[in-house]
Amino acid sequence: MRVGLDVGGTKTDAVAVDDAGVIVGRLRVPTGWGPDAVGQTVVDAVRALGAEAGVDLAAVLSVGIGIPGQIEPGTGRVVHAVNLGVESLDLAAVVAPQLGVPVQVENDVKAAALGAHALHSGGSPTPGSMAYLNLGTGIAAGIVSDGVLWRGARGTAGEVGHISVDPNGPLCRCGQRGCIESFAGGGAVAERWGRRAALPVRDVFDAADAGDAEARELRAGLARGVAAAIRVLVLTADVDIVVLGGGVTALGDRLMTDVAAELSASAEASPFMRSLRLQERVELLPPGSPAAALGAAIVGAQGDATHDTEEALVHG
Numbered sequence: 001m002r003v004g005l006d007v008g009g010t011k012t013d014a015v016a017v018d019d020a021g022v023i024v025g026r027l028r029v030p031t032g033w034g035p036d037a038v039g040q041t042v043v044d045a046v047r048a049l050g051a052e053a054g055v056d057l058a059a060v061l062s063v064g065i066g067i068p069g070q071i072e073p074g075t076g077r078v079v080h081a082v083n084l085g086v087e088s089l090d091l092a093a094v095v096a097p098q099l100g101v102p103v104q105v106e107n108d109v110k111a112a113a114l115g116a117h118a119l120h121s122g123g124s125p126t127p128g129s130m131a132y133l134n135l136g137t138g139i140a141a142g143i144v145s146d147g148v149l150w151r152g153a154r155g156t157a158g159e160v161g162h163i164s165v166d167p168n169g170p171l172c173r174c175g176q177r178g179c180i181e182s183f184a185g186g187g188a189v190a191e192r193w194g195r196r197a198a199l200p201v202r203d204v205f206d207a208a209d210a211g212d213a214e215a216r217e218l219r220a221g222l223a224r225g226v227a228a229a230i231r232v233l234v235l236t237a238d239v240d241i242v243v244l245g246g247g248v249t250a251l252g253d254r255l256m257t258d259v260a261a262e263l264s265a266s267a268e269a270s271p272f273m274r275s276l277r278l279q280e281r282v283e284l285l286p287p288g289s290p291a292a293a294l295g296a297a298i299v300g301a302q303g304d305a306t307h308d309t310e311e312a313l314v315h316g
Helices: 035-051 091-099 108-121 180-184 186-193 200-209 213-237 247-251 253-269 271-276 291-304 307-315
Strands: 002-007 011-017 023-030 062-067 077-081 086-090 103-107 129-135 139-145 148-150 241-245 282-284
Touching (some): 002 108, 077 091, 108 148, 108 291, 139 180, 180 186, 186 213, 213 253, 213 271, 247 253
Parallel strands (some): 002 062
Antiparallel strands (some): 002 011
16 A cells, blocks of 8 residues: 655645555645644644545555655755745655655655656556646646656756746746746736736636736736647657646636647647647646645655556556
């Protein structure tokens, strides 16, 4: 049995996966704020799988954690997880003694990429390559080929959000102008919209439908940003498929229709882009998918399991 946790800004999604790769228990718990509370959240979530989801904790061999922020290479330390109130936390060292099993920590988007790849490939012997594009407060991607996460030379592979696509565009939090994230990141859209709303991006789409000129501009920019990210991922990594996930994808067909129109326009203008058949290489992660937590379980298995067990998790 392997446990995976997706630690989010408000909720932590936890799953238990058996040796056949089947999710046998799942639950969500609130995420605490600050380093001590985050560590306690992880411990509480694992124990809750036993108490509430009926998982035999004695059978758990490893725990994997996906969490926002940067993970120091070769460690379980997370830094700059600002949405969790964590500047620096050796999460693995904090929770492993309490859980009594090996703990591996990974960036949440990279973990979600592994989970999305596993869910998409199923039992295929040739799972191919995939980019998971996370459309949330920010924009980032994880790239997986044959079940292996591609990190790049310094771990920044997939950081497409900070590719500038318009030097005269809006200022991005990274200091550049016209980054993909400045157009398509939920946080950037909400800031530029500037109106109080429980779901600012949805509010923008609703206002655009009602004819608001500013909202129409923001909505069009969001679609252009997402389409640009898809083109970058295909043109640089030539992945078989780009899977979209993250909070912004809750817009579903409203988002995908706009993105498809952008991709279609570039295909009409360029025979080369048309030959890439980008529209056929984009999918939306189903709502409520356990991809991120499942990917974290795979991370835990890769850290402490035999090759055979890893394969069972990846292809199960």
